Amino acid sequence: MPETETWTYTLTIPNDPLAVPVSRHTLRLILKAYGLPHLAEAAELVATELIANAVQHTKGPAALRMQWAGAVLRIGVWDTDPTPPSPAGGATGWDETAGRGLGLVRECADGWGWCARERDEGRGKLVWCELTGGAAAAA
Numbered sequence: 059m060p061e062t063e064t065w066t067y068t069l070t071i072p073n074d075p076l077a078v079p080v081s082r083h084t085l086r087l088i089l090k091a092y093g094l095p096h097l098a099e100a101a102e103l104v105a106t107e108l109i110a111n112a113v114q115h116t117k118g119p120a121a122l123r124m125q126w127a128g129a130v131l132r133i134g135v136w137d138t139d140p141t142p143p144s145p146a147g148g149a150t151g152w153d154e155t156a157g158r159g160l161g162l163v164r165e166c167a168d169g170w171g172w173c174a175r176e177r178d179e180g181r182g183k184l185v186w187c188e189l190t191g192g193a194a195a196a197a
Contacts, residue, residue: 064127065092071120073113081109081122085133088124097131097189100166104187105133107159111185112137118182130168134186136175143172143185163187 069084071077082102089098105122112120118138125132143160163170167187175184 063092064125066123066125068124069122071109071113071122073116073118073120075113077113077120078106078109082106085122085124089131092126094126094131100189101131101133104163104167104170104189105135107163108133108135108185108187111135111143111159115139116182123184129190131189132186133189134184136182136184138182140174140181140183142183 067084067088069081071081082105085101085105086098089095089101101124105124109120109122112135116137116139120135120137123132123134123136125134160170166189168190170185170187172183172185175182
């Protein structure tokens, strides 16, 4: 794929646990269609964590946005809760089942962050991350 090609997809998702696998599979199909399967594993991991947080910690709808531009894949998840994301402080034990999501995003992505955002559904936040070839190799 030429590095100059750009595209954006947005998937609006309900507050439903099924949104997580549906979004993950949709992301994989898009990356395969654009010849970017080498980014799929890392992209699925970070997107799954961001979407799971949105579904688990908010009550409203959410949206997954994927954008390819300048050889960088940007993944963002908007949700209706304006509360800033809070990565777990310190190490989590191997048997803990919560508190690892944003830590995984931080480790697997080349960059991440968040910002307050408004959409038709109201106020909320966008948590985003960026993946390049280096992030794909690390995942």
